[in-house]
Amino acid sequence: MAARPRIGDGPVAKTVVIGLVTLATLFMIIGPLAVIFYEALKLGLATYLTNLSTPDTRHAIWLTVATALVAVPINTAFGIAAAYAIAKFEFRGKGLLTALVELPFSISPIVAGVAYLFVYGGQGWFGPLLQDAGIKVMFAYPAIVLASLFVTAPFVAREILPLMQAQGNHEEEAAISLGASGWRTLWSVTLPNIRWALLYGIVLTNARVMGEFGAVSVVSGSIRGVTNTLPLQIELLYQDYNAAGAFAAATVLAGIALLTILAKLVVEWIEPGCSRGEAG
Amino acid sequence: MSRTVLPGFRLALGCTLAYLGVIVLLPLTALVWQSAGLGWTQFVAVVTSPRALASFRITVLAALGATAFNAVFGLGLAWVLARYEFPGKRLLDALVDVPFALPTAVAGVALTALFAANGWYGQLLEPLGIKVAYAPLGIMAAMAFTSVPFVVRSVQPVLEDLSEETEEAAATLGAGPLRTFMSVVFPAIFPAFLAGCSLAFARSLGEFGAVIFIAGNQPFRTEIAALLVFIRLEEYDYQSAAAIAVVMLAAAFAMLLVVNAIQLWHLRYMREGD
Incomplete structure (x- = not known):
């Protein structure tokens, strides 16, 4: 039992600090969330639904889902492979590899988009080659997927790596010595052990793929009704002075963000401490 | 091994x-x-052109302002979440993740709507002569919003692990709360705090989606470096876009080195403390 209260535990200090922080959170975080739904719904539910079902917005939603359907499984597989190599084995250059996996996290999405332009665009390394072969990568669906892959590459690995490192190799080694194959061990030992962290990593990757704006806006060409993903559609509607339409589209992405956070809460509740520090 | x-x-x-x-x-x-491909002289000419320099200055200053705000707000949030029990704490903790999960373009339109002259916040601020939307302050607000989680999530675990004994010892020796915080608590969380601030700053330097809606995007006044890259692309001036993007890339690498150095220092610091 502590003889003295810890600093800041006095009733006055505690109330003042909690009050100030809550007030700041109200303005900084709840305000922006609330205004999205307010602006989208202030003209009534009917207008909201009409705004959501315009052909361009529907196409943008579809394209966003189609991008996530391809990009999320690829980056999940990558995240598992990278975390498996880093967590389960000792090798030279491990620190460097970890830094490399996290690198996209530090790079501005605009820089990523420009970089892709110089690989697959008309001015890029493979641009002329692809053009001759009749394959359209830039300003088309493949480029949107590629840019999304770059931006969200680290997320699954970041979520599962700390857990895999903490768990060590014993269970896998037991399974192998009992005669299980490598794939069998991965499927019935390694992955079940990290399932909740992995699930949250996938959900987070999905949210970031669907919400990616900077990188995709460079590589997609923002062709109305063709290569406009949902975030780009929001920008387009907003610039057309169709604020209600922009906010209607924004509610879809805000809803996905809220579901993502809900998933994190559920995962933390099931397995405390397994999804910590994704921002740092 | x-x-x-x-x-x-x-x-x-x-x-x-x-x-x-x-x-x-x-x-x-x-x-x-x-x-x-530009060659060194051309490269220098592009990245030191007045408009590019202005965009770098605006980006760095706004990122510094946003980081300073989050240094205080983030530390306060981390403190409240790590040290106190109160109703709604879980909700507050979950809200910290909102800027991280909300797409930047959505954050951009939301902040613009709030701070516009007829918006919820703009109505209150503009009569006081404080202009946020379409002004440098708006860039800062957007960067501050998107980088809130970094300081919180860096400091929070360290604060939670802090032992009670050192604080008690300081108090027993007669140190007041402020003195105890400054000489015992703050030094212990400083490396994590600095790492969190550096991450927030790095993120702010590269932020694009949230900023372009609220900034107004006037050259020399509210045009950030990432937007200048985008504008050069739209003008088909690919090499200038590449040059400015390379400067941003170099800044990102430099920040990465800084963060890694701080984290190494932090690890050593923790080991010495044990």
Whole structure:
């Protein structure tokens, strides 16, 4: 039992600090969330639904889902492979590899988009080659997927790596010595052990793929009704002075963000401490 | 270190390296290659042109302002979440993740709506002569919003692990709360705090989606570096775009080195403390 209260535990200090922080959170975080739904719904539910079902917005939603359907499984597989190599084995250059996996996290999405332009665009390394072969990568669906892959590459690995490192190799080694194959061990030992962290990593990757704006806006060409993903559609509607339409589209992405956070809460509740520090 | 009997090392490492090579390293190399095509004199001329310099200055200053705000707000949030029990704490903790999960473009339109002259906040601020939307303050607000989680999530675990005994010792020796905080608590969380601030700053330097809606995007006044890259692309001036993007890339690498150095220092600091 502590003889003295810890600093800041006095009733006055505690109330003042909690009050100030809550007030700041109200303005900084709840305000922006609330205004999205307010602006989208202030003209009534009917207008909201009409705004959501315009052909361009529907196409943008579809394209966003189609991008996530391809990009999320690829980056999940990558995240598992990278975390498996880093967590389960000792090798030279491990620190460097970890830094490399996290690198996209530090790079501005605009820089990523420009970089892709110089690989697959008309001015890029493979641009002329692809053009001759009749394959359209830039300003088309493949480029949107590629840019999304770059931006969200680290997320699954970041979520599962700390857990895999903490768990060590014993269970896998037991399974192998009992005669299980490598794939069998991965499927019935390694992955079940990290399932909740992995699930949250996938959900987070999905949210970031669907919400990616900077990188995709460079590589997609923002062709109305063709290569406009949902975030780009929001920008387009907003610039057309169709604020209600922009906010209607924004509610879809805000809803996905809220579901993502809900998933994190559920995962933390099931397995405390397994999804910590994704921002740092 | 005993060697593990686990299979699949070559396959996992091979796939990881191949993927990183194609998805991350290839484009970054192409970017640097393209900017090298300019030649050194041209490169310097592009990145030191008055408009580019102005965009760098605006980006860095706004990122510094946003980081300063989050240094205080983030530390307060981390403190409240780590030290107190109160109703709604779980909700507050979950809200910290909102800026991280909300797409930047959505954050951008939301903040613009709030701070516009007829918005919820703008109505209150504009009569006081404080203009946020379409002004440098707006850039700061957007950067501050998107980088809130970094300071909180860096400091929070360290604050939670802080032992009670050192604080008690300081109090027993007669130190007041402020003195105890400054001489015992703050030094213990300082490396994590600094790392969190650096991450927030790095993120702010590269922020695009949230900023462009609220900034107004006037050259020399509210045009950030990332937007200038975008504008040069739209003008088909690919090499200038590459040059400015390379400067941003270099800044990102420099910040990465700073963060890693702080984290190494932090680890050593923790070990000495044990």
